[in-house]
Structure formats: C-alpha cells, structure tokens
Amino acid sequence: MSKHILDRREFLRTAGATAAAVVAVSGATTILAANRAWAMTLGAFGPHEAEVLLRMTRQLYPHDGLGDIYYAEVVEALDAKAQATPELVELVKNGVAALDKAKGVPFLELSDGYQTEVLAGMEAEPFFQTVRGHTVVALYNNQVVWDQFGYQGSSWQDGGYLKRGFQDIGWTMQPDAEASPPPFLG
Amino acid sequence: MATFERGDDSVVVIVGSGAGGGTLGNELAQKGIKVVMLEAGKQESIDSFVNDEWSSFLQISWLDKRTTSGTWRVARDFANLPAWICKTVGGTTTHWAGASLRFQEHEFKTRTVYGDVPGANLLDWPITLADLAPYYAKAEDKMGVTRTNGIPGLPGNNNFKVFYTGAKRLGYQHVNTGHMAINSHPRADRPSCQQIGFCFQGCKSSAKWSTLYTEIPAALATGNLELRPECTALQVQHDDSGKVTGVLYADKDGQQHVQKARLVCVAGNTIESPRLLLNSASAKYPDGLANSSGQVGRNYMRHMTGSVYAAFDRPVHMFRGTTMAGVIQDESRNDPSRGFVGGYEMETLSLGLPFMAAFLDPGAWGRGFTRKMETYPNMAGMWLVGEDMPQETNRVTLHADGKDAHGLPIPNVHFDDHPNDVAMRSHAFRQGTAVYHAAGAREVYETPPYPSTHNLGTNRMSESPRDGVVNRWGQTHDIKNLFVSDGSQFTTGAAENPTLTIVALAIRQADFIADQMAKKEL
Numbered sequence: 004m005s006k007h008i009l010d011r012r013e014f015l016r017t018a019g020a021t022a023a024a025v026v027a028v029s030g031a032t033t034i035l036a037a038n039r040a041w042a043m044t045l046g047a048f049g050p051h052e053a054e055v056l057l058r059m060t061r062q063l064y065p066h067d068g069l070g071d072i073y074y075a076e077v078v079e080a081l082d083a084k085a086q087a088t089p090e091l092v093e094l095v096k097n098g099v100a101a102l103d104k105a106k107g108v109p110f111l112e113l114s115d116g117y118q119t120e121v122l123a124g125m126e127a128e129p130f131f132q133t134v135r136g137h138t139v140v141a142l143y144n145n146q147v148v149w150d151q152f153g154y155q156g157s158s159w160q161d162g163g164y165l166k167r168g169f170q171d172i173g174w175t176m177q178p179d180a181e182a183s184p185p186p187f188l189g
Numbered sequence: 190m191a192t193f194e195r196g197d198d199s200v201v202v203i204v205g206s207g208a209g210g211g212t213l214g215n216e217l218a219q220k221g222i223k224v225v226m227l228e229a230g231k232q233e234s235i236d237s238f239v240n241d242e243w244s245s246f247l248q249i250s251w252l253d254k255r256t257t258s259g260t261w262r263v264a265r266d267f268a269n270l271p272a273w274i275c276k277t278v279g280g281t282t283t284h285w286a287g288a289s290l291r292f293q294e295h296e297f298k299t300r301t302v303y304g305d306v307p308g309a310n311l312l313d314w315p316i317t318l319a320d321l322a323p324y325y326a327k328a329e330d331k332m333g334v335t336r337t338n339g340i341p342g343l344p345g346n347n348n349f350k351v352f353y354t355g356a357k358r359l360g361y362q363h364v365n366t367g368h369m370a371i372n373s374h375p376r377a378d379r380p381s382c383q384q385i386g387f388c389f390q391g392c393k394s395s396a397k398w399s400t401l402y403t404e405i406p407a408a409l410a411t412g413n414l415e416l417r418p419e420c421t422a423l424q425v426q427h428d429d430s431g432k433v434t435g436v437l438y439a440d441k442d443g444q445q446h447v448q449k450a451r452l453v454c455v456a457g458n459t460i461e462s463p464r465l466l467l468n469s470a471s472a473k474y475p476d477g478l479a480n481s482s483g484q485v486g487r488n489y490m491r492h493m494t495g496s497v498y499a500a501f502d503r504p505v506h507m508f509r510g511t512t513m514a515g516v517i518q519d520e521s522r523n524d525p526s527r528g529f530v531g532g533y534e535m536e537t538l539s540l541g542l543p544f545m546a547a548f549l550d551p552g553a554w555g556r557g558f559t560r561k562m563e564t565y566p567n568m569a570g571m572w573l574v575g576e577d578m579p580q581e582t583n584r585v586t587l588h589a590d591g592k593d594a595h596g597l598p599i600p601n602v603h604f605d606d607h608p609n610d611v612a613m614r615s616h617a618f619r620q621g622t623a624v625y626h627a628a629g630a631r632e633v634y635e636t637p638p639y640p641s642t643h644n645l646g647t648n649r650m651s652e653s654p655r656d657g658v659v660n661r662w663g664q665t666h667d668i669k670n671l672f673v674s675d676g677s678q679f680t681t682g683a684a685e686n687p688t689l690t691i692v693a694l695a696i697r698q699a700d701f702i703a704d705q706m707a708k709k710e711l
Contacts, residue, residue: 063555064546066559140547143546143562144543148542152542152562153565154542156542157240158384163384164383164510165384172347175353178345
C-alpha cells in the first residue's frame with residue numbers, strides 16, 4: 004500500500020470517518036483526506052477520474068461506517084492495475100465520461116438517487132462490470148475492514164478457534180452429546 | 190522417491206493426484222506396482238497453504254481458461270470459472286470440506302427406481318451398494334471418517350448450533366456433526382481438528398484427510414511411485430492395435446515428453462478427464478479415445494446445489510471452526526410426493542467475508558446488498574446438495590477456437606438445470622429457510638449455486654458399452670488398458686458429497702488392476 008500516513012494520531016482517530024478530496028500535487032493525482040491525515044498518489048488516473056471512481060465505488064458498495072480511505076484504497080488498487088494495462092485507463096476514461104453525460108449534469112453533482120440510477124443504467128457495460136468486479140474483491144478483501152464486519156480471518160497462528168469461541172454462541176439450544184460430542188482438547 | 194525412465198513401458202501412468210488418482214496410486218504402490226503420477230499443479234504443503242480466501246484461491250485453484258454456456262447462472266457470473274476445483278498436488282482433496290457419506294442403495298439404480306424422467310439420461314450403475322460396501326468400509330478407515338470405526342463425531346461449532354436448533358424445532362430427526370474425514374481425535378499420525386475455519390483453503394493442521402499428506406507420501410515411501418508435479422497430460426497415445434502406450438505431457442518449462450505405460454488411468458476430474466480423451470483423438474479414434482458410445486463429455490452433473498444464509502439478532506460467528514460442521518439427512522430420501530425424484534442433504538457451510546461478498550448474490554451491488562453484508566457477524570449458513578439429473582446435452586466439449594498454452598483446445602462446459610433440479614432446489618430453499626426461521630432468523634437469503642465443486646458423470650460407468658464410457662471397474666469399454674479413476678465415472682450423482690465414493694471406487698479399481706496384471710490380462 005502506498006498510502007502515506009501524514010499524521011498518525013489524526014489518522015487513527017478519524018480513519019473511519021474522514022472525507023477525502025482529490026487534488027493534483029506536482030502534476031500527480033493525489034487523494035487526500037480532508038483533515039490531511041493520509042494521502043494516496045495515483046499513477047494512471049487523472050484527478051477527475053479518481054474523484055468519480057471514489058464516489059462510484061462507494062455507491063456500488065455503500066457502508067456508512069467505512070471512511071473514504073477504504074474506498075480510496077480500492078481506487079488506488081485499480082489505478083495500480085491500470086498502470087500495467089493501458090486499455091483499462093481508456094475504459095475508465097470513457098466510462099467516467101459516460102457517467103458525466105448520462106443526465107447532462109456531471110456525475111458528482113447528481114444526488115445519491117440519480118447517481119444510483121445512472122449506475123444501474125450502465126450495469127451491462129464493461130466499464131461498470133470491471134469497476135464493480137474489482138471493488139467487490141478489493142473492498143472486502145482489505146483486512147482492515149474485517150473488524151467492522153466482525154470477521155476474524157486466519158486463526159491457525161493462534162491455535163485455531165478451538166479455544167477461542169468456536170462454540171460460544173450461548174443463545175441456541177444445546178445439542179446433545181450424540182449430535183455434537185465434546186471437543187478433544189489434548 | 191523412485192524414478193522411472195520415460196521409456197519404461199512397465200509402469201502404470203496415473204493422470205492426477207486427487208481423491209481418485211492419489212488413492213489409486215497409493216493402493217497400487219502398496220501392492221508393488223510401479224506408478225508414475227503426473228500432476229499438473231505444484232507441490233504445496235500445510236506450511237505453504239495460505240489462510241486467506243483470495244490468496245489461497247490463486248494458490249491452489251484450477252484457473253486455466255475454460256468457457257461456459259447454457260442457462261445456469263454460473264455462465265453469467267463466472268463465465269470462465271465453471272468449477273471451483275484445484276490444480277495442485279492432492280487435487281481437490283486440498284479444498285474439499287471433508288463430508289463423507291455413503292450413497293444410498295436406490296441411488297445405484299435410479300433408472301429403475303425413478304423411472305423414465307423426461308429429458309433425463311438416467312441409467313442404473315452396473316454395481317450395487319453391496320458391491321461397494323466393503324470398499325466404503327476401507328475408505329472410511331483410510332480417511333478416518335467420524336462416526337465410523339469408533340471415531341467420535343466432531344464438536345459442533347456456532348454455525349452448527351443454530352442449524353441444530355432450527356432442525357430440532359422443525360422436527361427433523363437426523364441432525365448431527367456428520368461423517369467427516371477430519372480427525373476429531375489424533376489418528377494416523379495426524380492431529381485432531383483445531384477448528385481453524387479454513388478447510389477450503391488447505392487444512393494447515395492436516396486434521397482433514399487429503400491425498401497430499403496421506404496417500405501420496407505413503408506411496409512415495411514404498412519406492413514404487415514417482416510423482417511428477419507441474420506435468421500436464423496433453424494426449425494419451427495408442428498403437429495400431431488400439432491399446433494405449435503412454436502419455437504425452439508438458440513439464441513445467443513447457444518441454445514435451447512421452448511417458449510410456451503398461452496402462453493409463455485418467456483422474457483429472459470431470460472437466461479435464463473427458464477433455465484429455467477428446468484431445469487424444471486420432472485416425473483410429475476420430476471422436477476421441479474410448480468414445481464409441483459418444484458419451485465422453487456428456488451427462489455432466491454438478492449436483493443440485495444452493496445455499497441459504499440467515500441473519501439473526503445476535504452474533505453467530507459462523508466462520509469459527511470447521512467449514513462444514515453438520516448435516517440434516519431427513520431430506521435425502523427419494524420421495525416423489527415432494528414433487529421431484531431423488532433427495533438432498535443439508536450441510537452447514539460458512540464463507541469468510543471476502544468470499545461472502547463474491548458469492549452471496551453474485552453481481553449484486555447497492556444498499557440492498559451492503560445491508561445484507563453488514564449482517565455478517567450474525568449470519569449462519571448452510572449448503573444444499575442433492576442429486577441432479579444427468580442430461581446428454583449437459584456436456585464438456587472442446588472449444589472451437591480457444592487454445593491453451595500448449596495449443597490444445599480448452600474445454601467448454603454447458604449446463605442447463607433440469608426441471609427436477611429446479612423443483613428440488615425450490616424445496617431445499619424452502620426447507621433451509623424454515624430451519625432458520627425456526628431458529629429465530631430475522632431474514633433469510635437464497636444464494637445461487639457456486640461454481641461447481643462436485644463435477645461428475647462425463648465418462649460414465651455402464652453395463653453396456655453403448656450407454657457409457659467405462660465398465661464396472663472404471664475400465665474403458667473400448668480400450669482395456671485405459672481406465673478412468675475419478676468422479677467422471679459416476680453413472681448418476683446421488684445426493685451425497687462424492688469424495689468418499691471416488692476413494693472407494695479407486696480402492697476397488699486397484700484390486701481389479703492388480704488382479705488383472707497378475708493374470709496377465711493387462
């Protein structure tokens with residue numbers, strides 16, 4: 004991850020909430036947290052594409068509890084792919100132009116409802132499919148968001164879940180020993 | 190490890206190292222028969238396995254290009270991934286969940302019991318449950334299946350407790366933590382299950398049976414088997430008399446070699462095995478090897494599957510512990526009064542957050558979808574697996590234009606649900622939903638079938654050479670020193686997860702091959 008944490012304390016305090024802006028810094032597209040706690044530099048997409056993608060990825064998979072940094076990381080990963088794939092740069096450029104044209108008003112100026120409607124109208128397009136397919140993997144594969152969804156991931160390094168709550172549910176019926184024998188604890 | 194000359198035509202060549210090939214190789218090696226095992230995938234280990242869903246997927250899955258056609262939703266959502274199976278030493282036994290149920294007696298004679306189901310190409314197996322029973326017993330012992338051989342069941346995890354609660358309240362009788370090839374107690378030099386929760390990603394404790402660390406090392410230790418990983422079989426070759434003589438394969442550098450053979454056993458799973466036979470077409474066998482019936486590649490089955498996930502008011506943490514943690518067997522009977530023939534099993538299943546996003550409702554987006562995802566910690570899940578109807582038009586064929594890295598046609602997998610499959614899935618979705626409502630679910634989600642993990646039937650077993658590809662021993666009807674040793678030989682699919690039956694058939698086939706070799710018939 005090429006994310007730069009500019010102010011560690013501020014980042015930790017606000018990672019889940021802070022809104023981001025896209026700016027050009029020395030000619031490079033940079034996604035910058037509003038409070039300047041973090042920044043990401045892109046290599047393939049221009050500032051406008053980056054800003055539209057940031058909005059689009061959130062509209063595709065909106066989680067109010069997730070700050071912009073997680074969507075920015077999705078855009079950053081797509082940018083990394085695009086740096087190796089010129090066709091992807093073109094696809095995104097044309098796709099963003101189509102989003103801006105759909106209602107005769109730039110996509111970013113549309114309301115939530117209109118943005119969703121415009122995206123729904125483009126569902127069959129390769130641009131939409133590419134961004135959606137990328138986002139559904141990149142967003143939920145980010146271990147930093149797992150906490151928010153109560154997913155704990157890999158466990159073998161801690162001895163599995165055997166002694167860490169694999170049958171701690173508490174609110175169900177208790178299966179009899181024939182259906183569910185006690186664990187072997189060594 | 191033994192090594193054999195490529196020109197040594199006394200060896201048995203086995204293509205594939207999974208449940209079928211890996212087991213067969215060990216059984217033959219234990220009997221003193223020399224084996225060369227070609228495996229397309231790389232060698233991994235319990236140390237190299239990665240317990241991260243996407244990383245693991247890229248590490249062990251079969252990702253070579255395939256295409257799809259037909260009305261199944263997989264063709265739309267995962268157009269180049271018809272099957273979720275593995276390309277690695279140990280094959281799909283690295284990925285399987287471990288469920289090990291025997292087929293039921295009637296499932297070996299579906300044409301007789303179910304009758305003439307329009308559109309279905311049903312056929313009785315040329316063997317019965319009684320024929321296979323002794324081999325099921327050997328397979329269960331070999332694999333350490335719980336609730337057999339005095340091995341206790343596994344402890345139920347949170348996902349199982351929710352499932353159990355709903356099942357009991359609904360009145361289901363046959364619900365427990367299943368017959369699993371996962372050690373509940375230490376056995377056969379492997380430890381007991383640590384409830385790691387990544388059975389699909391390669392078990393890092395080796396509590397789950399996989400040929401990778403059971404059959405294959407045991408075979409290597411005999412000095413009778415040579416394993417060649419990263420060697421892709423391209424063509425099975427034959428002589429003028431029609432007998433097979435060896436296998437053309439490409440090594441990891443793309444160099445092509447021929448390994449001579451006394452006999453060849455194909456165990457590359459249900460897409461690659463028929464593809465290899467079809468790609469081996471010659472002047473003598475213009476339709477591919479062993480294809481005088483025209484059935485090679487046909488009758489592709491993938492089980493009636495589907496999943497039900499449910500959100501509750503309180504946390505479940507279904508991902509903790511064995512991925513498949515229990516079974517309800519009440520619906521596995523054949524009871525046409527339900528509106529379909531055959532039956533289905535209900536088995537708990539969990540996915541991690543990354544795969545849940547990909548598979549809960551493939552292609553879905555927006556607030557309706559993310560609201561479901563936000564219920565993840567409170568979710569329980571089950572998989573529905575039942576007998577699907579064989580249809581001649583469901584089929585693995587060679588692609589007209591698409592070629593692989595070796596210039597050979599890639600496979601296309603065509604599938605349409607049979608109306609019986611849809612009726613069964615509807616029933617299963619309803620019953621799964623009822624189980625979770627009985628346990629107190631706030632809402633329930635019907636999840637469509639994933640890319641196929643149970644791939645069956647494309648080289649089916651038949652009494653008559655007209656109806657299928659192999660005989661009761663998995664020996665091809667057309668060529669006596671060519672065998673099929675994987676799930677593609679299944680005549681019909683039954684309701685149960687197929688691995689135990691693949692292993693039982695492989696043990697039985699090894700006995701037959703050894704006997705025939707001793708009698709100089711092979």
